Amino acid sequence: MADFDQYSNGDLAFTRRGPYGTQVEPMYSGATSFLRRNYSKNLEGVDVAVVGIPYDLATSNRPGARLGPRSVRAASTNLAWASPWPWTFDPFKRLHVIDYGDCVFDPGYPDKVPDEIEACFDRICDAGVTPLSIGGDHFVTYPVIKALTKKHGPLSLIHFDAHSDTWTDEDGRIDHGTMFYHAAKKGYVDPERSVQLGMRTVNKDTHGYLVLDADWLNSRGIEAAIEQVRSRVGDNPCYITFDVDFLDPSCAPGTGTPVCGGFNTYQAIQLIKGLAGLNIVGCDVVEVAPPFDHxxxxxxAGATIATNMLCLLAHDKPEKA
Known part of the structure; x- marks a missing residue:
């Protein structure tokens, strides 16, 4: 019962005795690593590294997403005391998860930042560890994908968003609305095996991606969307990226480019849960902007989505503890 005595454990981000299982400490205090996992730069024996990317220089509207990793970590303390719903297992009995901290870079040299993010994830990928990143604006997905393709080849992208982020752009521009155009053009993503879900803005150029916009999702439903994703992706290595503006502003007001007519958190959880068993090599939650949150x-919402992503990664794994 000691593990469930929250008043005898504190600062588990530093004091946790072992990597497996769920221990409890007061939700309102202590060091706020993601879900109270150990802060560590040691990747030996690790299955998943949670990495913050505090970057918002590519945003086209309201800034503030550089503060997203800190706020998502703090909010995750609300979720760290029990096994995640609606899953039926504790992912931390199956996965060794650490909080790797944040990517570090000098914003005074903005042209160098993408390469520095990529180098950070190179280290994680080289160690055989699966990254779960917390942004940051949505551009941060681009250097992460670049790092992953060195090991896995072209990826299938499963993209939750109100925006396609595939607007045609010049090579070399850093923008959070064009990086998946570049990713397809450069061969980091295979658009013919990728799906975009929830779009509520108009972009007539799909560049080969399958786009299941908000009208499609609302008329066909969650199960039909899951079927489309699983059929399209198959067994290809895939990356899941979740922009919180996929959610309606009534559920996620704290984001840089909110769009009305979106989805609720229950729908998002059900969609993510339906992806269990796919060959997921990385995932992220982006565009949480605390200055506009309430x-x-x-x-x-961002912490909850990220927790469900961890459950996806744990789904087919045996218990270790």
Missing amino acids: AEMTAL
Whole structure:
């Protein structure tokens, strides 16, 4: 019962005795690593590294997503005391998960930042560790994908968003609305095996991606969307990226480019849960912008989505503890 005595454990981000299982400490205090996992730069024996990317220089509207990793970590303390719903297992009995901290870079040299993010994830990929990153604006997905393709080849992208982020652009530009155009053009992503879900802005050029926009999702439903994703992706290595503006602003007001007519958190959880068993090599949650949040609604939504992603990664794994 000691593991469930929250008043005898503190600062588990530093004091946790072992990597497996769920221990409890007060939600309102202590070091706020993601879900109270150990802060560590040691990748030996690690299955998943949670990495913050505090970057928002590519945003085209309201800034503030550089503060997203800190706010999502803080909100995750609300979720760290029990096994995640609606899953039926504790992912931390199956996976050794650490909080790797944040990517570090000098924003005074903005042209160098993408390469520095890529180098950070090179180290994680070289160690055979699966990254779960927390942004940051959505551009941060681009250097992460670049790092992953060196090991896995062209990826299938499963992209939750209100925007396609595939607007045609010049090579070399850093923008959070064009990086998946570049990713397809450069061969980092295979658009013919990729799906975009929830779009509520108009872009007539799909560049080969299968686009299941908000009208499609609302008329066909969650199960049909899951079927489309699983059929399209197959067994190809895939990357899941979740922009919180996939959610309606009533559920996630704290984001840079909110769009009305979106989805609720229950729908998002059900969609993610339906992806269990795919060959997932990395995932992220991006565009949480705390200056525009209210009562930590968006941060909690981001932490919840990221927790469900961990459950996806744990789904087919045996217990280790």
